[in-house]
Amino acid sequence: MDVAVIGAAMTPFGQRSAWLDDLLATATVDCLADAGISTETVDHLYVSNMASGEFEGTTGVMNALAADIGVTPAYTQRVGQTSASGGAGLYAAWQSIASGASEMTLLVGGEKMTHRSTGDSSDIIASLTHPVEYSHGVTLPSFAGLTARRYLDRFDVPRESLAEVAVKNHGNALDNPDAQFHKEIDTEDVLSSPVVADPLRLYDYCPVTDGSAALLFCPVPVAEEYTDEFVRLSGVAGASDTHVVHEREEPTWMGAVAESGKQAFEMADCEPADIDIAELHDMVTLLEPLQLEALGFADRGKGWQWAPEGRTAPSGELPVNTSGGLKARGHPLGATGVAQAVEIYRQLLGEAGQRQVSAERGLTCNVGGFGNCVTTAILEADR
Amino acid sequence: MDVAVIGAAMTPFGQRSAWLDDLLATATVDCLADAGISTETVDHLYVSNMASGEFEGTTGVMNALAADIGVTPAYTQRVGQTSASGGAGLYAAWQSIASGASEMTLLVGGEKMTHRSTGDSSDIIASLTHPVEYSHGVTLPSFAGLTARRYLDRFDVPRESLAEVAVKNHGNALDNPDAQFHKEIDTEDVLSSPVVADPLRLYDYCPVTDGSAALLFCPVPVAEEYTDEFVRLSGVAGASDTHVVHEREEPTWMGAVAESGKQAFEMADCEPADIDIAELHDMVTLLEPLQLEALGFADRGKGWQWAPEGRTAPSGELPVNTSGGLKARGHPLGATGVAQAVEIYRQLLGEAGQRQVSAERGLTCNVGGFGNCVTTAILEADR
Numbered sequence: 001m002d003v004a005v006i007g008a009a010m011t012p013f014g015q016r017s018a019w020l021d022d023l024l025a026t027a028t029v030d031c032l033a034d035a036g037i038s039t040e041t042v043d044h045l046y047v048s049n050m051a052s053g054e055f056e057g058t059t060g061v062m063n064a065l066a067a068d069i070g071v072t073p074a075y076t077q078r079v080g081q082t083s084a085s086g087g088a089g090l091y092a093a094w095q096s097i098a099s100g101a102s103e104m105t106l107l108v109g110g111e112k113m114t115h116r117s118t119g120d121s122s123d124i125i126a127s128l129t130h131p132v133e134y135s136h137g138v139t140l141p142s143f144a145g146l147t148a149r150r151y152l153d154r155f156d157v158p159r160e161s162l163a164e165v166a167v168k169n170h171g172n173a174l175d176n177p178d179a180q181f182h183k184e185i186d187t188e189d190v191l192s193s194p195v196v197a198d199p200l201r202l203y204d205y206c207p208v209t210d211g212s213a214a215l216l217f218c219p220v221p222v223a224e225e226y227t228d229e230f231v232r233l234s235g236v237a238g239a240s241d242t243h244v245v246h247e248r249e250e251p252t253w254m255g256a257v258a259e260s261g262k263q264a265f266e267m268a269d270c271e272p273a274d275i276d277i278a279e280l281h282d283m284v285t286l287l288e289p290l291q292l293e294a295l296g297f298a299d300r301g302k303g304w305q306w307a308p309e310g311r312t313a314p315s316g317e318l319p320v321n322t323s324g325g326l327k328a329r330g331h332p333l334g335a336t337g338v339a340q341a342v343e344i345y346r347q348l349l350g351e352a353g354q355r356q357v358s359a360e361r362g363l364t365c366n367v368g369g370f371g372n373c374v375t376t377a378i379l380e381a382d383r
Numbered sequence: 384m385d386v387a388v389i390g391a392a393m394t395p396f397g398q399r400s401a402w403l404d405d406l407l408a409t410a411t412v413d414c415l416a417d418a419g420i421s422t423e424t425v426d427h428l429y430v431s432n433m434a435s436g437e438f439e440g441t442t443g444v445m446n447a448l449a450a451d452i453g454v455t456p457a458y459t460q461r462v463g464q465t466s467a468s469g470g471a472g473l474y475a476a477w478q479s480i481a482s483g484a485s486e487m488t489l490l491v492g493g494e495k496m497t498h499r500s501t502g503d504s505s506d507i508i509a510s511l512t513h514p515v516e517y518s519h520g521v522t523l524p525s526f527a528g529l530t531a532r533r534y535l536d537r538f539d540v541p542r543e544s545l546a547e548v549a550v551k552n553h554g555n556a557l558d559n560p561d562a563q564f565h566k567e568i569d570t571e572d573v574l575s576s577p578v579v580a581d582p583l584r585l586y587d588y589c590p591v592t593d594g595s596a597a598l599l600f601c602p603v604p605v606a607e608e609y610t611d612e613f614v615r616l617s618g619v620a621g622a623s624d625t626h627v628v629h630e631r632e633e634p635t636w637m638g639a640v641a642e643s644g645k646q647a648f649e650m651a652d653c654e655p656a657d658i659d660i661a662e663l664h665d666m667v668t669l670l671e672p673l674q675l676e677a678l679g680f681a682d683r684g685k686g687w688q689w690a691p692e693g694r695t696a697p698s699g700e701l702p703v704n705t706s707g708g709l710k711a712r713g714h715p716l717g718a719t720g721v722a723q724a725v726e727i728y729r730q731l732l733g734e735a736g737q738r739q740v741s742a743e744r745g746l747t748c749n750v751g752g753f754g755n756c757v758t759t760a761i762l763e764a765d766r
Binding site: 045050051053054057058059060062063064066067068071072073074075076077078079080081082088091092094095096098099100101123124127128129130131237238239240241242243244247255256259260368369372373375 | 433434436440441445446449450454455456460461462465471474481482483511513514621624626627630638642643751756
């Protein structure tokens, strides 16, 4: 069964006073309105969320939401895959339609984080790593520093090239009203910001964010009854890597990105050259070039060249993170993978406003932890 | 694509010194051994778990497990649906096979709870309810008391009939080496145990438990290559009800149980009279008769008669909870829905030892919260 996406919405990302239940309700109600679908039509509701229990003390968010927005007695489930919970949600939604179980699946990702202290948030996020790593103080930001040092050394990469990723994504976010940051920066801003984990600095990293994003899925024949323009989820796959990062043969090679990408391309019957736009998981600047390489867009050791050369700019051959990415749109853990697909959906249907590019086929890559489990999806315009 | 179950295993339930990662690893390794399948064959790994972050401070359990048992680069995901996470896992596993995404899906449910204080555990479990309820002190045990009072009054039910459920399930557990309790009790023991929420007492409730259970799924044609005897997952469906329990028209009617059961029966093309054995979610004794009614086994208001009349005994017309149920096998939240299906699997294939009954078709019903979201599954022998 071919799977269509017929609606998309997201709350503005940033520091929000609303709690998670309100953020989820807003995104889902807006998504149903975007598609022109009534709540009674929804038979499955998936909520992508990493840690609402830890952040807010509530674990029944999917059941609360079903009742709040009136989709009861729809089946409800929480989809968890750490910082890739949103991507895992795309896969769960695809399965629910492709298996014939559902005729109308609502997926929403969300996280409410900013009310907690930085220390609390760090502890909660670090719970996704192997305990042996965290007990030695190795968190995701510090992994990024170690891996960046190796990448710079091994491939003779200029430090500035990573800063260019942040500069580009901040620039893109200026045109995204839903982005957390609307602040132009230059490489000097990045390179003079406080050191987090040498050689990486504050502006290499994504912020802590509140927000929610939603998508509506149905079989293609059902989509055709409702609308002339929709998006096909033509490829989606996930893969895992070692949970202990230091067990990887080469930490600058994102094996789970490569494997999930390979499967997604095979499923969608296309290759990297066929992709017009991508949303990659730039939790830290370094990860954008590493994903360009693992997905087969860039040659090995050359991904860093793409931002400085403008190849990933909105006007380039492969616009990457037109939304602003995790860096500037923000990264509410469970929402991110869904928000990536919301951006591709809007770009493919010509609904991206000031940041519109020309694209018929787009890709999202949502990374759990430091590549511990990754989901890659390919979406295509049908209009 | 018809879905087969070709392996099953569980750890003994109870108070265990092992942490969750070890419990999950033990159940999955034993499950693969039971099926005679090597780890490389597994392409999807689902972990049903309610609250490992809250109980143990770890949220990457599925990724840790994939690496520990060697199924990397399989796709990994955590399936969350509060106390029905295991049942949701059955549904996720079914979807992964039925959609064609997977040829071999390993599902494991688990929870490690007993290392926390009763107060901590109560707080963590209460996080699945609506905050407005918990803030007034209404937890799942107290809901059970309120609902039991109404059920006893409305249908003129003798209090002892509920105690008979506990007596039966403790009796069944005597023959289950994996059960938490091996202790025969009588109705007097139940009726003289400490009051928890009037009219219900300590022995009406399930215990706090550590444990894990696993199942292996594949397409039926793949199963036929490996084995002559397997089980078909012929029906599986889930449904939600109001998240705020007091918004239900009639709290003694489990609407989500009825809805998920209706859909599961339809999918499996059978009816209650065709079911030979059932594992029901007796988090509290009351829920067993309520599920008998909502699933259509018993007439409305008559479910309480089944235990006293021996109709749910191993020798009765519908043996219920031959495993001992949540009451005596134990209830490690995320493991329970999987363990229910492990029991049915073993009964259908004649592997249930001292508690073996004659059965060709079995049903499991896994209840999230107080029926907030429920998954019902129907399994059939293929031998």
